[in-house]
Amino acid sequence: MIIDLAKFVAEERPHWTELETVLKRLETDPAHVLALEDVKRLHHLYQRASADLAKIMTSASEPEIRRYLESLVARAYGEIHETRRSPHRLAPLAWFFRTFPQTFRRHLWAFWLSLAITFGGCAFGGLALHLDPGAKRVLMPFEQLQGDPAQRVAREEKARKDRLAGAKTTFSSFLMVNNIKVSITAMALGMTWGIGTIILLFYNGVILGAVAVDYVDAGQAKFLMGWLLPHGAVEIPAILLAGQAGLMLGRALIGWGTRASLRRRLREIGPDLVTLIGGVAVLLVWAGFVEAFLSQYHEPVLPYSIKIAFGVTELVLLTLFLTRSGLQRVGGGS
Amino acid sequence: MKTHTLLIQTPEGIAFPLLLASPVTRMLACTVDLVVVIATVYLIGVLVAMVGWIAPSLSLGIHLLAYFAITIGYGIATEWLWRGQTLGKRLLRLRVMDAQGLRLQFSQIVIRNLLRFVDGLPAFYLVGGLASLLSPRAQRLGDLAANTIVVRHPAMAEPDVDQLMAGKFNSLRDHPHLVARLRQRVSPAEAAIALQALLRRDEFEPAARVGLFGQLASHFRSLAAFPLEAVEGLTDEQYVRNVVDVLFRARGERAASADKSGPTAAVPYPGV
Numbered sequence: 269m270i271i272d273l274a275k276f277v278a279e280e281r282p283h284w285t286e287l288e289t290v291l292k293r294l295e296t297d298p299a300h301v302l303a304l305e306d307v308k309r310l311h312h313l314y315q316r317a318s319a320d321l322a323k324i325m326t327s328a329s330e331p332e333i334r335r336y337l338e339s340l341v342a343r344a345y346g347e348i349h350e351t352r353r354s355p356h357r358l359a360p361l362a363w364f365f366r367t368f369p370q371t372f373r374r375h376l377w378a379f380w381l382s383l384a385i386t387f388g389g390c391a392f393g394g395l396a397l398h399l400d401p402g403a404k405r406v407l408m409p410f411e412q413l414q415g416d417p418a419q420r421v422a423r424e425e426k427a428r429k430d431r432l433a434g435a436k437t438t439f440s441s442f443l444m445v446n447n448i449k450v451s452i453t454a455m456a457l458g459m460t461w462g463i464g465t466i467i468l469l470f471y472n473g474v475i476l477g478a479v480a481v482d483y484v485d486a487g488q489a490k491f492l493m494g495w496l497l498p499h500g501a502v503e504i505p506a507i508l509l510a511g512q513a514g515l516m517l518g519r520a521l522i523g524w525g526t527r528a529s530l531r532r533r534l535r536e537i538g539p540d541l542v543t544l545i546g547g548v549a550v551l552l553v554w555a556g557f558v559e560a561f562l563s564q565y566h567e568p569v570l571p572y573s574i575k576i577a578f579g580v581t582e583l584v585l586l587t588l589f590l591t592r593s594g595l596q597r598v599g600g601g602s
Numbered sequence: 603m604k605t606h607t608l609l610i611q612t613p614e615g616i617a618f619p620l621l622l623a624s625p626v627t628r629m630l631a632c633t634v635d636l637v638v639v640i641a642t643v644y645l646i647g648v649l650v651a652m653v654g655w656i657a658p659s660l661s662l663g664i665h666l667l668a669y670f671a672i673t674i675g676y677g678i679a680t681e682w683l684w685r686g687q688t689l690g691k692r693l694l695r696l697r698v699m700d701a702q703g704l705r706l707q708f709s710q711i712v713i714r715n716l717l718r719f720v721d722g723l724p725a726f727y728l729v730g731g732l733a734s735l736l737s738p739r740a741q742r743l744g745d746l747a748a749n750t751i752v753v754r755h756p757a758m759a760e761p762d763v764d765q766l767m768a769g770k771f772n773s774l775r776d777h778p779h780l781v782a783r784l785r786q787r788v789s790p791a792e793a794a795i796a797l798q799a800l801l802r803r804d805e806f807e808p809a810a811r812v813g814l815f816g817q818l819a820s821h822f823r824s825l826a827a828f829p830l831e832a833v834e835g836l837t838d839e840q841y842v843r844n845v846v847d848v849l850f851r852a853r854g855e856r857a858a859s860a861d862k863s864g865p866t867a868a869v870p871y872p873g874v
Contacts, residue, residue, distance in 0.1 A: 295685075318614040334790075338618045345612050346705045437663035445670040449719075452674075456719040459743045464720075517747065531701070535749055539709040545716065 273324075277333065280320050284340060287313040291343050314344040366594035368547035371540045372509065373591070375516050382511035385466055386504075389473020394481035396474075401485075407478040417486035424491075424566045440560030447503060447552045451510035455517065455545050462518020469511045476504070494572035497579025499559035505586055506551040513544040551586075558582075606740055608751060610703040620703075622740045623696045623752040625731050632727070634690030639676050643669050677715040682708060695756060701739065701749045710748040717744030773832045774844045781848045784826040792821070793849050796842050803839065815839040 290310050293300060302310065321337040372379065396403055405414065412420075450468075457464025483492035520533040528536070562575070606622040646668045654661035680688040686698035686706050698714070700706050721730025721742045730742035739751050774781060796818055803811060819838035822845045833841060 315614060318612065318616045321616055322614075341612065341616055342610065342618065342703060345610070345703055346700070349612075349703075350705045435659050437657075437659045438666065439663075441663035441666040445666055448670070452716050453719045456717045459717060459720050459747055531749055534747055538707070538713055538748065542709040542712045545712075 283313055283316050287317055294347050314348055317341050367543055369590050369593040371543045378512040378515040381515055382469055382508045385469040386473040389470040390477030393474030393477030397478040397481045408475055417483045417488045421488050421491045436560045440556045443559050444553050444556035448549050451548045454510040455513040458514035458517025461521050462515050465511055465514030490572050494575040498575050499555045499563045501579040501583040502551050503555035506548045509544055510548045513541050608739055620753045623754040625734045627694055631690035631694045631696055634693055635688050638689050639672055642672055678711055681711045696752050696754055698750050699753050701751045710750050714744035714748035714750050717747050772844045772847050774848050780826050780828050785849055787825040796846050800843055800846055815842050818842045
């Protein structure tokens with residue numbers, strides 16, 4: 269087939285321009301919904317451009333037109349074959365109060381697993397410290413926790429000066445950044461078939477269990493609750509949720525209980541992972557504020573009962589939020 | 603270096619290759635991005651230091667948060683705004699794409715950027731670099747999880763045919779119907795080989811040069827037979843030069859003449 273390229277380009281050019289205009293509109297405004305006629309027209313233009321590309325593919329002298337058509341067909345291909353719905357409007361409130369808890373409930377198995385692993389770590393750490401108090405240095409590699417709990421409590425309760433005075437914002441920022449980093453790592457380590465996530469969760473559990481037993485053995489359970497609960501009631505569940513995301517990723521990699529291909533499995537959980545880790549970040553910002561501004565104050569400045577009550581309230585609210593929020597929508601949908 | 607390509611095939615029977623970016627190019631782009639991030643953080647540090655005169659704790663806190671938000675958010679924001687490109691990727695003509703040629707989703711961008719935490723382990727992107735060296739589609743772990751690839755759009759230089767011909771007379775032009783036949787029968791790859799052979803003609807050994815142009819000329823002669831008066835006295839190299847001239851130059855002239863008549867002017871090439 270010999271084609272008169274000049275004539276060919278002159279005839280087809282208006283169709284390419286039209287296709288380009290439609291594509292540009294679709295790409296810049298994802299919320300735009302095409303009418304049936306427009307969809308038919310788009311499909312026609314796409315097929316026409318594809319046919320033109322096939323005609324020009326073998327021509328030695330038109331590399332630019334070929335590249336232009338390739339790019340056009342590639343863009344149209346992406347638009348036409350894309351079946352995933354893209355979120356077209358920023359709706360942070362709906363996302364946090366509806367999508368986030370719904371996503372959490374959809375993958376509840378991973379949360380229970382995450383919780384079980386952390387509990388396992390707690391039990392191990394607590395037991396180890398209880399049986400061998402000398403192992404403290406190994407179990408809790410933090411300078412401020414090395415001393416005797418009773419002495420620390422006495423020191424903190426005697427303190428009349430606010431040692432965080434003027435440094436609270438910095439401290440809370442540091443906590444947020446650090447905790448969000450740990451959470452992202454917990455999720456990202458899911459890429460090691462979940463093994464990294466499991467190790468991280470277990471290790472966190474070991475530290476938590478060891479600290480708890482250390483204080484309880486020293487008879488300072490009340491101080492411990494007052495110290496850990498206000499921020500821990502949000503922070504610990506947040507890390508568990510990050511672990512949940514990591515385990516989901518690990519499972520998608522392994523492919524338990526599904527016959528879908530690896531690519532498809534990863535594609536399916538992608539948005540859920542992003543939702544979970546986003547929600548975790550929000551929770552950790554809250555926990556960071558509480559830890560810096562509230563948790564470090566003890567009796568007589570702040571009665572333990574108030575701190576404990578505050579922590580318990582947070583935990584109840586968080587549980588209600590995760591189990592109830594956005595529930596009607598799910599019921600209606602199914 | 604080995605370059606991989608990924609072939610995207612559409613149900614319409616169209617297939618086009620995507621050039622996958624090599625780990626080295628990606629590392630260069632990453633370095634550029636790192637410099638940008640450090641510079642931005644430094645700038646914010648200077649600004650925040652002014653707040654520091656009033657509230658030192660607040661300024662340090664803001665700095666910490668800003669540093670974190672920028673290191674994580676930079677890749678996500680730029681890749682989302684520029685459809686898969688950061689500043690470094692723009693410079694090196696790289697682009698993140700969906701591995702199936704579909705539209706890049708926000709969640710894919712977030713996942714591939716958050717998984718840098720694993721790809722960056724234990725230092726200097728060792729895990730990610732190894733993964734992209736070993737993976738058939740040059741993906742690091744983040745790309746695998748997000749189902750994305752990074753492709754390269756090399757700048758295509760216009761062949762400088764004028765430099766080859768420099769106002770010489772081309773006897774083949776007197777036979778437009780044969781030129782048309784030649785242009786229709788020569789494949790893009792063949793034309794590119796002939797052009798490259800001409801551009802590098804001085805780098806060959808004399809014997810190899812004669813042999814190469816002899817082969818090329820006999821191939822082109824077999825595609826379209828020009829009458830004797832057009833090719834008489836032409837060496838093989840001159841023959842190939844004339845062929846390349848009619849193959850490539852015709853386009854420029856047509857575009858110029860079309861400029862006057864309207865819509866067939868040179869087609870702009872937008873990004874994917």
